[in-house]
Amino acid sequence: MPNTIHVLNGPNLNLLGEREPHIYGRDTLADVEKACRAVAARHGLELVFRQTNAEHQMIDWLHQTRKGGAVGVAINPAAFCYNSVPVLDALKMCDCPVVEVHISNIHNREAEWRAHTITAVAATGMISGLGAMGYSLAVEWLAQKFNASMAKG
Numbered sequence: 001m002p003n004t005i006h007v008l009n010g011p012n013l014n015l016l017g018e019r020e021p022h023i024y025g026r027d028t029l030a031d032v033e034k035a036c037r038a039v040a041a042r043h044g045l046e047l048v049f050r051q052t053n054a055e056h057q058m059i060d061w062l063h064q065t066r067k068g069g070a071v072g073v074a075i076n077p078a079a080f081c082y083n084s085v086p087v088l089d090a091l092k093m094c095d096c097p098v099v100e101v102h103i104s105n106i107h108n109r110e111a112e113w114r115a116h117t118i119t120a121v122a123a124t125g126m127i128s129g130l131g132a133m134g135y136s137l138a139v140e141w142l143a144q145k146f147n148a149s150m151a152k153g
């Protein structure tokens with residue numbers, strides 16, 4: 001698929017909108033996907049939107065973004081960001097810009113350990129605490145960055 005942005009979601013995010021709405025809001029992952037598709041379409045880009053609870057699946061999907069598979073990656077690694085060196089290694093292998101997205105502000109949560117993402121070092125940038133809109137903003141940035149690079153030639 002040409003000129004595609006991949007939005008990847010880690011464990012438990014299939015339940016977005018159903019649990020802890022005071023922290024994560026009421027938007028479901030389907031709502032988030034719809035918003036991301038609208039942003040990508042506005043920029044003339046394709047969008048792949050995925051969620052998995054399995055580490056190996058996330059790694060395979062990250063490998064698929066390589067060598068032109070994606071022009072940008074937005075990833076909410078969820079709890080993989082705290083313990084998954086394999087996901088970190090796969091992120092380091094990405095050859096396009098990567099934005100790590102967290103719906104909540106991982107720096108002002110109930111527990112200090114939530115701020116200690118190990119995967120963010122492999123990201124170009126990070127959005128945290130802007131709610132579900134953080135995904136659309138990540139796609140907006142990735143799309144603008146890609147289209148600007150194309151315009152420069």
Ligand code: CA2
Binds near residue numbers: 020076102103
């Ligand atoms: O704020 C985020 O997006 C998080 O990445 C969500 C992760 C959490 O472990 C991170 O600290 C921050 C996953 C939270 C558990 O899954 C839920 C999914 C939907 C609703 C409630 C919890």
